[in-house]
Amino acid sequence: MTVPTSPFPGRPIPPTTPETIEWWDATRSCRLLVQHCRECDLHQLYPRSLCRSCGSLELEFRDAAGTGIVYSHTTVEKSPDTTLFTPPYAVALVDLAEGPRLLTNVVGIEPTLIRCGDAVTVVWEPLPDGRQLPLFTPVS
Numbered sequence: 001m002t003v004p005t006s007p008f009p010g011r012p013i014p015p016t017t018p019e020t021i022e023w024w025d026a027t028r029s030c031r032l033l034v035q036h037c038r039e040c041d042l043h044q045l046y047p048r049s050l051c052r053s054c055g056s057l058e059l060e061f062r063d064a065a066g067t068g069i070v071y072s073h074t075t076v077e078k079s080p081d082t083t084l085f086t087p088p089y090a091v092a093l094v095d096l097a098e099g100p101r102l103l104t105n106v107v108g109i110e111p112t113l114i115r116c117g118d119a120v121t122v123v124w125e126p127l128p129d130g131r132q133l134p135l136f137t138p139v140s
């Protein structure tokens with residue numbers, strides 16, 4: 001599902017790094033990946049060159065379910081630049097089903113109605129270069 005109306009019309013394009021390029025490429029086909037450690041079974045995001053738990057270099061990407069739970073959130077009422085971000089909008093920490101906690105936006109709901117513990121699912125915001133940004137919306 002794609003975000004129908006983005007409150008982020010001028011969102012800066014996220015940069016890529018050698019560690020994140022494969023993750024970003026998957027977003028072009030709306031696939032949300034998490035990095036998995038073959039040594040200790042940890043899932044992590046953002047992608048890194050080594051496991052944050054055991055230091056292993058034996059990492060791989062796996063498809064994520066695209067579901068999660070709102071861990072925390074806030075409503076931004078004033079934007080530093082309304083050409084980039086149209087308030088009010090929600091900034092949230094979402095715990096993915098696989099474990100990693102993702103800083104993101106929750107969309108498709110009045111921001112003040114979001115509650116910690118809400119179940120959410122991924123939606124995709126197209127970026128100008130063909131990549132997609134994973135955002136979340138409540139499971140209804």
Ligand SMILES: [Zn+2]
Nearest residue numbers: 037040051054
């Ligand atoms: Zn590990």
